[in-house]
Amino acid sequence: MKRQKLFLTLGLLAAIAGSWPLTSTIALLGPAEAATTNLGDLTPFRTIAAESKALVDKGDLAGAKARIKDLETSWDEAEPSLKPRDAPAWHVVDKAIDRSLAALRAGTPDAATCKQSLSDLLAIMDAGGKL
Amino acid sequence: MIEKPGHNSRILSNKVPEVTLAFWVIKIMSTTVGETGADYLAVHVGLGTALTDAIMTTLLATALLLQLWTKRYVPWIYWLTVVLVSIVGTQITDALTDGLEVSLYVSTAAFAAALSATFAVWYGSERTLSIRSIVTTRRELFYWLAILFTFALGTASGDLATEELGLGFNLGTVVFGALIAAIGAACALGANTVLAFWLAYILTRPLGASLGDLMSQARGYGGLGFGTSYTSLGFLAVIVALVVYVSVEDSRSRRRREQGGPA
Numbered sequence: 001m002k003r004q005k006l007f008l009t010l011g012l013l014a015a016i017a018g019s020w021p022l023t024s025t026i027a028l029l030g031p032a033e034a035a036t037t038n039l040g041d042l043t044p045f046r047t048i049a050a051e052s053k054a055l056v057d058k059g060d061l062a063g064a065k066a067r068i069k070d071l072e073t074s075w076d077e078a079e080p081s082l083k084p085r086d087a088p089a090w091h092v093v094d095k096a097i098d099r100s101l102a103a104l105r106a107g108t109p110d111a112a113t114c115k116q117s118l119s120d121l122l123a124i125m126d127a128g129g130k131l
Numbered sequence: 132m133i134e135k136p137g138h139n140s141r142i143l144s145n146k147v148p149e150v151t152l153a154f155w156v157i158k159i160m161s162t163t164v165g166e167t168g169a170d171y172l173a174v175h176v177g178l179g180t181a182l183t184d185a186i187m188t189t190l191l192a193t194a195l196l197l198q199l200w201t202k203r204y205v206p207w208i209y210w211l212t213v214v215l216v217s218i219v220g221t222q223i224t225d226a227l228t229d230g231l232e233v234s235l236y237v238s239t240a241a242f243a244a245a246l247s248a249t250f251a252v253w254y255g256s257e258r259t260l261s262i263r264s265i266v267t268t269r270r271e272l273f274y275w276l277a278i279l280f281t282f283a284l285g286t287a288s289g290d291l292a293t294e295e296l297g298l299g300f301n302l303g304t305v306v307f308g309a310l311i312a313a314i315g316a317a318c319a320l321g322a323n324t325v326l327a328f329w330l331a332y333i334l335t336r337p338l339g340a341s342l343g344d345l346m347s348q349a350r351g352y353g354g355l356g357f358g359t360s361y362t363s364l365g366f367l368a369v370i371v372a373l374v375v376y377v378s379v380e381d382s383r384s385r386r387r388r389e390q391g392g393p394a
Contacts, residue, residue, distance in 0.1 A: 008322040015313060016330065069177075076174050077359060080344035081352035084299040 038086035039093070039128050045075055046125045049100070053118040056104075061114060065104040072101060089129025096121040144203045146265045147274060148377070150328065155335065157210060157373050160366040162282075162339025165217035167347075167363040180230075184222045191215040195275060199268055206378045210370065216275065217336075220282025228290065235291040242284035249277045250329075260325045281329065285336020292337065301353055303341035307334050 048071040055064035075097055083090040096117075103109060103117040148154050173183040194212045201208060224242070227233040253273035254260055265271050289307075292298040298306070311331050318327045347362040348354025357365070 005321050005323060008317055008320055009326060012314065012317040012322050012327070012330075016310060073174055076170070077347075078349070078352065080293075080300050080340075081348045081354065084293050084297045087294040087297070 039082055039089050040085060042093070042125050042128070045071055045078075045093075046122065048074070049097075049118060049121050049125065052100070052104070053115070053122065056111060056114045056118060059111070061104065061109050061111060064114065064118075065109070068100060068104055071097060086129065092129040093121075093124055096124045141267065143266050143268075145263060146198075146201070146204050146209075146271050147262055148204055148206070148209060150262070153373050153377055155331075157370055157377075158213065158332070159335050159339045159342065160370050161210060161214045162217050162285075162336050163343030164363050164366045164370065165214045166221055166340060167343060167359050168214075169218045169222065171359070171363075180222075180226070184219075184226065187215065187218045187222060191219045198275075199271060204381070206374050206381060210374050212275070213278070216279050217282050220279050220336075221286045223279075224283045224286040224290070228287075235287055235294060238287040239284065239291050242280055242287055246277060246280040246284055246329075246333075249273065249280055253277070262325075262328065277329070278332075281333045282336055285333045286340075288333070289337030289340055299353070300341045300344035300348065303337065304345050307338035307341060310334050311338060 048067060052064040052068040052071070055061075055067060075094070079090075100114070100117040100121050103114045106113075169183055169187060172178050172186070173180050178186070191212070194208070194215050198205075198208050198212045224238055227238050228235060250260060253270075257270055257273070262274065265274050289303075292303070311334050314322075314327050314331045314334075318324055343362055343366070344354065346355050346357050346365075347359045348356070350356040
């Protein structure tokens with residue numbers, strides 16, 4: 001009876017350890033993305049970034065700071081959907097968003113820095129997070 | 132056989148709940164609600180990570196003190212503590228991953244080691260890891276430390292699966308659910324119940340996260356599209372209903388025991 005318990009317990013641990021390669025195989029066999037970039041369609045996020053940039057270009061830094069918060073929240077909400085598609089690319093875009101947020105939220109935001117960070121962000125989004 | 136504590140300490144009734152279906156449902160849902168609640172404060176309300184972490188840690192310390200102070204299992208206090216441990220455990224892993232750029236491989240391994248060490252010290256001290264005899268404060272401290280590490284480990288390993296395997300929430304729900312079901316089956320066939328309990332407990336963290344994402348993420352992304360707020364409120368309503376149910380059942384069986392009848 002004790003031996004039976006031991007084998008069952010070892011079998012359980014082996015099954016859990018063995019599920020890793022099985023899961024990775026299933027994950028890799030998943031539906032292929034037809035989109036040009038692995039992250040898929042980033043249009044909703046790009047739109048907000050573009051609008052923020054337009055506000056910065058007009059000199060309305062406060063307005064841009066308010067608008068870009070919508071990007072922060074919508075990007076954050078979509079993380080569970082986007083990150084699994086391409087985690088490294090997701091991180092590239094995420095860091096670019098963080099840089100824009102930091103620029104616009106600085107104590108005294110510098111218009112040139114804000115413009116540059118948003119341009120970079122748009123370029124990165126258009127490249128789907130691929131550098 | 133339940134080992135009696137070998138040291139002089141206050142003997143309480145078991146401070147933690149029986150492992151029932153209600154237990155697992157509340158556990159899985161409280162994982163989801165904890166995560167979305169903390170995220171809401173950090174991002175939507177705009178408190179930022181550092182301040183939210185500090186607030187949650189303070190709330191956890193308060194709830195834990197209350198939980199340790201009670202003389203018996205009080206459902207609302209216990210589950211409030213679980214939700215807060217869930218939040219803080221997640222925040223610890225996130226702070227390491229995002230703040231200190233620690234690799235998820237490293238944090239997964241480190242938390243697995245920390246959890247094992249906790250069990251080793253717990254067993255060395257108490258000679259039992261049974262969650263049916265959490266009857267002293269010392270055992271309860273071991274218990275909560277283990278719970279905290281299961282949440283941190285569950286977060287790290289779940290995030291690792293997302294990042295390295297591209298495991299989304301649809302497949303994730305299936306995989307983690309199936310693993311837990313397999314553990315249940317092994318238990319029915321005679322596998323060690325203590326090991327099975329803790330493995331299943333760890334897995335409920337990524338399962339809760341995947342399930343919440345499945346319900347809240349947009350239809351275009353393959354989710355059910357309920358949104359984070361409604362999913363959280365819905366889960367919270369279920370938790371409250373189940374905790375009320377469990378509390379009523381618990382006080383009923385205590386009254387029956389006091390009257391001398393079977394529980």
